[in-house]
Amino acid sequence: MRDLERRYRRLLHAYPLGYRRARGAEIVGTYLDLAEPGRRWPSPADAIDVVTGGVRERLRAAGAADLIPGVRLAATLAFTTATALAGIWTAAETTAGQVPWVVPTFGPFATTGIIVWTVWLLAAVVRCLAPIRWTRMTIGLALLLSAAALPVGALAGLPRPPLFVLVPQATLGLLALAMPADPPRWHRLVPLVVAPLATLAAAHGMVERNTPYRSGEWGNFLPRAGVALLLTAMLTAAILALRHDTRGLWALLTLLPPIGLLGLYPLSEITADLVGASYPDFQVATATAGIVVILSAVTLTAAVAARRGARPARAGTVTAAPTAGACPTCGR
Amino acid sequence: MDTPLREPTFLILTALAGEPLHGYAIIGEVTTLSQGRLSLRPGTLYGALDRLVDAGMVEVHRVEVVDGRLRRYYRLSPAGDTTLSEETDRLRRNVEAATARLRDRSRSPRAVPRTVGGVA
Numbered sequence: 001m002r003d004l005e006r007r008y009r010r011l012l013h014a015y016p017l018g019y020r021r022a023r024g025a026e027i028v029g030t031y032l033d034l035a036e037p038g039r040r041w042p043s044p045a046d047a048i049d050v051v052t053g054g055v056r057e058r059l060r061a062a063g064a065a066d067l068i069p070g071v072r073l074a075a076t077l078a079f080t081t082a083t084a085l086a087g088i089w090t091a092a093e094t095t096a097g098q099v100p101w102v103v104p105t106f107g108p109f110a111t112t113g114i115i116v117w118t119v120w121l122l123a124a125v126v127r128c129l130a131p132i133r134w135t136r137m138t139i140g141l142a143l144l145l146s147a148a149a150l151p152v153g154a155l156a157g158l159p160r161p162p163l164f165v166l167v168p169q170a171t172l173g174l175l176a177l178a179m180p181a182d183p184p185r186w187h188r189l190v191p192l193v194v195a196p197l198a199t200l201a202a203a204h205g206m207v208e209r210n211t212p213y214r215s216g217e218w219g220n221f222l223p224r225a226g227v228a229l230l231l232t233a234m235l236t237a238a239i240l241a242l243r244h245d246t247r248g249l250w251a252l253l254t255l256l257p258p259i260g261l262l263g264l265y266p267l268s269e270i271t272a273d274l275v276g277a278s279y280p281d282f283q284v285a286t287a288t289a290g291i292v293v294i295l296s297a298v299t300l301t302a303a304v305a306a307r308r309g310a311r312p313a314r315a316g317t318v319t320a321a322p323t324a325g326a327c328p329t330c331g332r
Numbered sequence: 333m334d335t336p337l338r339e340p341t342f343l344i345l346t347a348l349a350g351e352p353l354h355g356y357a358i359i360g361e362v363t364t365l366s367q368g369r370l371s372l373r374p375g376t377l378y379g380a381l382d383r384l385v386d387a388g389m390v391e392v393h394r395v396e397v398v399d400g401r402l403r404r405y406y407r408l409s410p411a412g413d414t415t416l417s418e419e420t421d422r423l424r425r426n427v428e429a430a431t432a433r434l435r436d437r438s439r440s441p442r443a444v445p446r447t448v449g450g451v452a
Binding site for chain 2: 023025026027029030031032033034045046049050052053054056057060
């Protein structure tokens, strides 16, 4: 039990220092009360709970508690975009036969990406039928497979999707893990409707243009998907702002990294022009991706700081950083 | 605090409507009240309790150390009592209205829609 307590206390570093000192013993005591005898390590669900609670408390301490519902909204939009893209890439994978020159294929498909996209589409089905933890596990599996595509491709000589495709998909996937557990039913259905429509539209468009997946088709879809996501997020933010609801603005800010990474290729072309490179090679694309992530993080941090300045946090009875008028369990 | 209350909030307040409880006991009570549907984890519970304390609906009753573990007991404040009573009344009225409608429907035979444009 001593080991278990030490490990919970280590996880508790997710909380702000002041809160940890004031409440740490009580929170760890409750985890220990709930733990079955003989357990030495916190369960994965408990570890996620501690870290999520800590992040939530840090946001509350920063006066940005309404960022949490914003992130949940962003996660829903990210999940819909990711499943739509998975549908598009599934259609693209089947166009391997159209490549006019001889390149390695993965059976009847263009790359090993077909496994990743299938798991993503499965996640859309799971979202409709099962509790959120099953959806998160399916998304986690898709993320693992995306990461595994690189070493497996290198070691076994199997073709994989380009990083321009895998990186924004993984970013959308990480964000989608924050989806709410109990959304309205139609929220669950949207990805399941959008993904097949995207698959059919992509398949039709590719057959018409006769441009295969691996020779740059992704370059057409990714920036368009980025613009579509940006416009959807802006429209959602505007509609919610009319109702004095700031969730949409926070969602828009949270979505900046995946939106930027969806437009990575055209942005890398701009960077290549600026640094005098003939084309956006790996280094240029990596540097551009880094700039996108840093700028997005700076924008979000500045917004949180501005929010904090506009509404300073006050000390509560037990702890700090209250959210007046918000739901105690979700912060909305 | 916004009403209607979300279910976890409603159940936490209901759990505290009796005697003061510590975190572990609240988790157990919420599980019992929801008939096992809702199982709060400590991270979620303490976040909710902090906001309820900030909103003036819950207050700390006492602090004890049991078997080397710190236990803070919480109880419903007068404001929390009022909110829970009002929310319970609202839910009761909804349940009564729904029950009456369902009872009326089961008594009267379901009307058979007329076929429009059928063979005369």
